[in-house]
Amino acid sequence: MSIQIFGLPISRGVAIGRAVLIASSRVDVDHYFVAEEQVESEIGRLRAARDAVAEEILALKSDLPAEAPAELAALLDVHLMLLHDDTLSEATKQWIEQRHYNAEWALSAQLEVLARQFDEMEDDYLRERKADIEQVVERLLRQMAASAGRGAPAAAEALAGARDFGGADPLVLVASDVAPADMLHFKRSVFTGFVTDVGGRTSHTAIVARSMDIPAVVGAREASRLIRQDDWVVIDGDAGVVIVDPSPIVLEEYRFRRRQSELERARLDRLRHTPAVTLDGVPVELLANIELPGDAPAALEAGAVGVGLFRSEFLFLNRGGDLPGEDEQYEAYRDAVLAMRGLPVTIRTVDVGADKPLERMSAQELRHEHGLNPALGLRAIRWSLAEPGMFRQQLRAILRASAHGKVRILIPMVAHLGEVRQVFEAVARAKAQLDDGGFAYSRVEVGAMVEVPAAAVMIDRFLRHFDYVSVGTNDLIQYTLAIDRADESVSHLYDPWHPAVLGLLSRTIEAAGAAGKPVCVCGEMAGDTAFTELLLAMGLRSFSMHPARVSAVKQRVLRADTRQLAQRVRAALDSDDPALEWSGRRSS
Numbered sequence: 001m002s003i004q005i006f007g008l009p010i011s012r013g014v015a016i017g018r019a020v021l022i023a024s025s026r027v028d029v030d031h032y033f034v035a036e037e038q039v040e041s042e043i044g045r046l047r048a049a050r051d052a053v054a055e056e057i058l059a060l061k062s063d064l065p066a067e068a069p070a071e072l073a074a075l076l077d078v079h080l081m082l083l084h085d086d087t088l089s090e091a092t093k094q095w096i097e098q099r100h101y102n103a104e105w106a107l108s109a110q111l112e113v114l115a116r117q118f119d120e121m122e123d124d125y126l127r128e129r130k131a132d133i134e135q136v137v138e139r140l141l142r143q144m145a146a147s148a149g150r151g152a153p154a155a156a157e158a159l160a161g162a163r164d165f166g167g168a169d170p171l172v173l174v175a176s177d178v179a180p181a182d183m184l185h186f187k188r189s190v191f192t193g194f195v196t197d198v199g200g201r202t203s204h205t206a207i208v209a210r211s212m213d214i215p216a217v218v219g220a221r222e223a224s225r226l227i228r229q230d231d232w233v234v235i236d237g238d239a240g241v242v243i244v245d246p247s248p249i250v251l252e253e254y255r256f257r258r259r260q261s262e263l264e265r266a267r268l269d270r271l272r273h274t275p276a277v278t279l280d281g282v283p284v285e286l287l288a289n290i291e292l293p294g295d296a297p298a299a300l301e302a303g304a305v306g307v308g309l310f311r312s313e314f315l316f317l318n319r320g321g322d323l324p325g326e327d328e329q330y331e332a333y334r335d336a337v338l339a340m341r342g343l344p345v346t347i348r349t350v351d352v353g354a355d356k357p358l359e360r361m362s363a364q365e366l367r368h369e370h371g372l373n374p375a376l377g378l379r380a381i382r383w384s385l386a387e388p389g390m391f392r393q394q395l396r397a398i399l400r401a402s403a404h405g406k407v408r409i410l411i412p413m414v415a416h417l418g419e420v421r422q423v424f425e426a427v428a429r430a431k432a433q434l435d436d437g438g439f440a441y442s443r444v445e446v447g448a449m450v451e452v453p454a455a456a457v458m459i460d461r462f463l464r465h466f467d468y469v470s471v472g473t474n475d476l477i478q479y480t481l482a483i484d485r486a487d488e489s490v491s492h493l494y495d496p497w498h499p500a501v502l503g504l505l506s507r508t509i510e511a512a513g514a515a516g517k518p519v520c521v522c523g524e525m526a527g528d529t530a531f532t533e534l535l536l537a538m539g540l541r542s543f544s545m546h547p548a549r550v551s552a553v554k555q556r557v558l559r560a561d562t563r564q565l566a567q568r569v570r571a572a573l574d575s576d577d578p579a580l581e582w583s584g585r586r587s588s
């Protein structure tokens with residue numbers, strides 16, 4: 001029977017595919033596709049693990065002391081029986097043969113199927129056998145990891161290899177939660193859409209997902225429980241709806257909508273190389289947000305005229321405490337600069353913390369493990385200033401990259417003037433160290449992100465020190481409205497149209513204009529066409545967004561007249577309901 005699940009739309013379009021559920025196993029599981037000629041050897045691995053586990057259980061049984069309760073031996077017999085049962089061994093084999101899943105993935109997929117069947121059983125005794133099947137599968141997985149001679153990589157890393165397999169049906173990813181850095185691994189994978197149970201619209205997981213430019217829904221609470229492995233799923237990324245097992249008529253409707261949105265994309269694509277100039281002749285700078293140097297070609301391809309935000313922290317995440325050294329960072333920044341072929345690249349110093357912890361941890365785990373609110377903790381510039389050696393190392397790496405093109409430094413989450421002073425001291429020391437070492441670097445502008453209300457409130461003082469500012473609306477909204485941006489339970493209160501948010505935003509743009517300093521918006525609002533005219537009306541002339549959003553925003557810019565828009569902005573800012581005021585006027 002078809003069911004609908006509601007979540008938050010984060011990336012437009014329609015995806016239709018079979019669900020690949022990333023199970024939350026207690027053992028990290030390899031997930032990758034195997035080639036046709038490897039199917040037999042993969043089944044062989046499964047068989048070998050089964051035989052080894054059978055031996056292990058038999059040995060356990062024979063070692064049981066005479067006084068051990070009889071139930072223990074009986075339990076081991078149950079495990080042996082489950083191990084050889086067709087619903088486990090045969091069905092797992094089929095996942096390998098038919099879907100080309102590797103053995104570990106096939107096992108965890110089949111465990112999902114069996115666990116649900118046990119959950120649905122009426123009989124209490126039988127229902128409790130679920131724990132036994134889980135234990136048996138866990139033994140098998142451990143056995144396979146041990147014989148592979150290493151700990152299995154996490155799901156996402158291994159799934160990066162998924163692009164190598166051209167399976168018959170399109171696949172969509174369904175997970176309870178995916179950490180931002182893990183999401184990055186899916187960028188070049190086979191998935192045509194994805195759904196997660198948790199996450200807010202501007203959580204970093206959602207941001208990375210949006211940069212993949214595939215239909216996606218987050219915060220779909222029960223999705224990973226309600227969707228089964230291999231179910232057909234429609235992801236409506238416009239409405240934030242997931243339809244499981246759709247009827248033929250619904251499927252037809254969505255196929256039609258998918259074609260329409262593909263046509264629309266193709267139309268927008270034609271604007272890629274058109275200069276972004278308004279009807280009244282005002283040039284507007286459309287820049288790209290990137291996570292890794294490898295994203296730079298997509299930014300160029302999309303027609304961005306530079307990188308407005310390189311989230312450098314993605315070089316630092318999930319490395320088990322081994323941070324990238326100066327040379328490694330320098331090479332990454334240099335690669336991005338060279339890839340942008342003379343266009344400016346704004347490199348933000350590391351912004352770890354909050355929903356981007358250094359160690360591998362999903363937002364959900366983070367919430368459970370850290371009782372305190374990490375969004376208000378040691379994150380971004382606070383962390384950098386707490387690790388001065390690391391900070392200077394990053395500054396040196398960025399400065400060295402400036403020898404290859406136009407580079408700007410961007411400092412995240414500044415709130416205190418004391419931090420401003422420390423930043424400039426660190427930059428000066430980094431330069432002195434480079435001078436001593438004979439390294440070349442060019443003039444580099446230093447800018448601040450305006451994402452803490454304090455920075456927006458005292459923007460004039462910040463502007464005296466920095467060469468430019470860039471508004472991080474994702475955090476500015478989070479901190480102004482006291483809404484954790486990663487928490488779906490308060491996502492209905494996360495409102496970019498809130499008068500307080502718009503007030504701070506417009507005040508920042510105005511103050512920068514008055515001070516003659518450049519101002520950009522690099523939060524998600526910049527790539528959301530619902531705000532393009534409003535931001536232009538406030539005087540914004542520089543927007544930074546996912547490469548995939550550049551054409552759509554450009555279309556709005558090309559149709560805008562800044563003189564007319566400017567006349568309407570005051571009423572929207574003064575209104576109790578700016579969204580209504582702005583859209584009402586627009587349609588009149």
Ligand code: PEP
Pocket residue numbers: 207309311351451471472473474475476522523524
């Ligand atoms: C922001 O806060 O708007 C921003 C661009 O930074 P991030 O999303 O990485 O926190």
Ligand code: MG
Pocket residue numbers: 412451472474475
């Ligand atoms: Mg931010």
